[in-house]
Amino acid sequence: xTLFATxxxxxxxxxxxxxxxxxxxTLAFVDDPSKVHVIHVLAPLExxxxxxxxxxxxxxxxxxxxxxxxxxxxxxxxxxxxxxxxAVGNPSSEIIDYAKHNEIDLIVIPSSGRTGLQRFxxxxxxxxxVRFSHCPVLxxxx
Numbered sequence: 001x002t003l004f005a006t007x008x009x010x011x012x013x014x015x016x017x018x019x020x021x022x023x024x025x026t027l028a029f030v031d032d033p034s035k036v037h038v039i040h041v042l043a044p045l046e047x048x049x050x051x052x053x054x055x056x057x058x059x060x061x062x063x064x065x066x067x068x069x070x071x072x073x074x075x076x077x078x079x080x081x082x083x084x085x086x087a088v089g090n091p092s093s094e095i096i097d098y099a100k101h102n103e104i105d106l107i108v109i110p111s112s113g114r115t116g117l118q119r120f121x122x123x124x125x126x127x128x129x130v131r132f133s134h135c136p137v138l139x140x141x142x
Contacts (some may be wrong), residue, residue, distance in 0.1 A: 004136060005105035006030045010037045012095050013124070015073065018110035021139045023074070026108045033081035038096050040066050040084075041091040059088050092128035104135055111141040 012027050013019040023038065029035055042062055051057030063086040072083055087094040099107055111126045132139045 001100070004138065007035055008037065008104045009035060010039060010095070010099050010102070010104040010107045010108075011038055012039050012041065012091070012107070012109050012129075013070075014040065015069070016110070018112060018140070020073075022108055023079075023108040025140060027078050027082075033078040034083070036082040036089065037098070037102060038070075038082050038084045039095060040070065040086050041094045042066065042086060042088045050101060062086075063088075091125045092132070095125070095129050096132050096134075100134055106135060107133055107137045109137060109139055110141050 006029065009026055009030055011019075011023050013023060023036075026036055027033055043057070045051070045057065045059065045062075047053075049057070066086045067084065071080070085098065087098065095107065095109075098104070107129060109126045109129055111124075126137075126139050130139060
């Protein structure tokens, strides 16, 4: 008997070392890499950003760059089997919505470990995911 179901596991990544370690730990824990979902959430484009004004940047191009960066940073075979998705929006909301729509059994999320004023002003994505998720959330802190 295991403590967590591992049929569908979601790992949000922000390309930090903590996220890289959480993904590696998850792949070591789950027998089949195809059961692992990985999501990266991009902030929405602001209408007055130069790239938007000059029409040189759009969400499709940003998504393609993130996918390219993911497969460049994680070239090993197990990473090619994961289901990688890029979303645009609020990170905690997008993670929770993805988990709900894809019937995720477990979310493995790294914690950046911010404290004090930095945490107060920036908020904590991990904390909001834990608070509002429909499934168990495992927070990894390195």
